[in-house]
Amino acid sequence: QKEVEQNSGPLSVPEGAIASLNCTYSDRGSQSFFWYRQYSGKSPELIMSIYSNGDKEDGRFTAQLNKASQYVSLLIRDSQPSDSATYLCAVNPSNYGGSQGNLIFGKGTKLSVKP
Amino acid sequence: DTEVTQTPKHLVMGMTNKKSLKCEQHMGHRAMYWYKQKAKKPPELMFVYSYEKLSINESVPSRFSPECPNSSLLNLHLHALQPEDSALYLCASSQRDGYGYTFGSGTRLTVV
Numbered sequence: 001q002k003e004v005e006q007n008s009g010p011l012s013v014p015e016g017a018i019a020s021l022n023c024t025y026s027d028r029g030s031q032s033f034f035w036y037r038q039y040s041g042k043s044p045e046l047i048m049s050i051y052s053n054g055d056k057e058d059g060r061f062t063a064q065l066n067k068a069s070q071y072v073s074l075l076i077r078d079s080q081p082s083d084s085a086t087y088l089c090a091v092n093p094s095n096y097g098g099s100q101g102n103l104i105f106g107k108g109t110k111l112s113v114k115p
Numbered sequence: 116d117t118e119v120t121q122t123p124k125h126l127v128m129g130m131t132n133k134k135s136l137k138c139e140q141h142m143g144h145r146a147m148y149w150y151k152q153k154a155k156k157p158p159e160l161m162f163v164y165s166y167e168k169l170s171i172n173e174s175v176p177s178r179f180s181p182e183c184p185n186s187s188l189l190n191l192h193l194h195a196l197q198p199e200d201s202a203l204y205l206c207a208s209s210q211r212d213g214y215g216y217t218f219g220s221g222t223r224l225t226v227v
Contacts, residue, residue: 034215043205043218044158088157090215102148102170103216105157 002027002093006106014114019076021109023089026070032092033065033072034103039085048074079113086110121206121219128196129227136191136222138206147189148216149181150205158205164189165211196226 003026013019032051036044050056050063062075076083089106119140128134146165150158162181163170182190189206203223207216
């Protein structure tokens with residue numbers, strides 16, 4: 001069974017701090033990795049995608065991927081109260097099981113940024 | 116147009132009703148998806164239409180049936196639902212397999 005694991009939190013950080021969100025996945029052949037932000041009662045919003053080992057930066061967000069360790073993380077610098085949401089890690093597993101590119105979602109980490 | 120449009124936003128239906136959820140995208144995406152999300156849970160895949168081919172999560176009961184009239188539209192037909200089917204139903208599309216999804220705003224379904 002292909003799995004994506006996240007710490008459910010809640011993760012609480014003060015405003016202006018760095019929030020670090022972590023995700024591990026079981027399928028070593030996975031190729032594509034995504035972070036979604038979901039506010040309560042709303043639909044998920046894609047905020048980062050990463051496909052190769054290393055770091056990818058976009059504004060205050062940095063995604064980090066280590067395929068050898070099967071680990072992907074999201075760093076949020078200068079955290080703001082508006083960043084308070086649930087962050088979903090999603091992985092596109094290898095196609096050996098006929099997954100056809102369907103994303104597998106982790107259970108999400110709830111982030112709370114305190115003013 | 117970079118949106119996925121879902122209608123209706125809210126739906127309350129009885130267990131004997133038949134209703135349909137609609138999803139539309141005009142981004143030229145070749146894959147569209149239906150997901151079900153219960154409170155405090157991750158989205159669960161129900162159906163995929165990718166390059167005009169339907170894939171089904173075999174755990175989805177037959178009271179849910181998808182329909183893809185064309186490459187921009189994806190409907191979900193509902194019949195004889197149960198109260199436990201109450202959830203947020205999300206439509207998504209992607210440029211192609213392996214790319215990130217764009218989600219619609221969802222339909223909040225309540226079965227009474």
